[in-house]
Amino acid sequence: MHYKISEFAEVTGLSKETLRYYDDIGLLEPAYVDPNSHYRFYDDGSYFLATLLVKLRTFGCTIQEMKQIMDDQSFENLETLLLEKREEINKEIKQLTDKRDELDEFLKDGKDEG
């Protein structure tokens, strides 16, 4: 299957603008670019990579991190990066629970005074 940009945007959930942007920065290049029209065409390999990117994005990976993953085609660093992301998520959860505790403390103090 090969897709024009709008079709590919629809199936991947990435916007056309994002797809052009990902091409510009070398994160996800189309499978084929027509040399005359410069139209971008995507295929099933692109689809696999795009869905991976969508996943990584939800896991909180930055563009730079995703580039590192994509630049090594063996995906050797993928698990390492994901374990790091897992740690980051744990830290964020701890920060939020701490913040909630502090907020509760603040609310309690307000009640004591009022």
Place this chain on the structure above:
Amino acid sequence: MHYKISEFAEVTGLSKETLRYYDDIGLLEPAYVDPNSHYRFYDDGSYFLATLLVKLRTFGCTIQEMKQIMDDQSFENLETLLLEKREEINKEIKQLTDKRDELDEFLKDGKDEG
């Protein structure tokens, strides 16, 4: 006690630039502004408000929300807003734990295949 901007920045932990910015947007105005030099001066009332803003900021309040708090001098909406923020924090925690679960799922699938 009345403070010039640098002194006030030091005691509150807000930068001078942030204090000017908060003045510009009407979030925290100095207690007094010299009409000739336009120097800003802050006092103990400013200090109380500034420390409140610092707290609210750590709780994830936006500038707009802080403005709403500051615009009603009775602080009637403070508790309501903080309870809303508490709910937001809870939602964020849930989103993060969900994300972590999804990440674990993804890691497990990778292991199954590899």
Place this chain on the structure above:
DNA sequence: ATAAACCTTAGAGTGCACTATAGAGTCAAT
């Protein structure tokens, strides 16, 4: 052949909350 619906590029704009810069005025101490 023509019109609608697509696609292209370069560059500017978005949101948030600042942060930095330049050029100029002011204050405190000597």
Place this chain on the structure above:
DNA sequence: ATTGACTCTATAGTGCACTCTAAGGTTTAT
């Protein structure tokens, strides 16, 4: 009076990841 350390304003820049716009070229259906 001069120096140095402060302050002021207006405006531009930051970071991140897009998102939008304008002006134009291409493809598809009729």
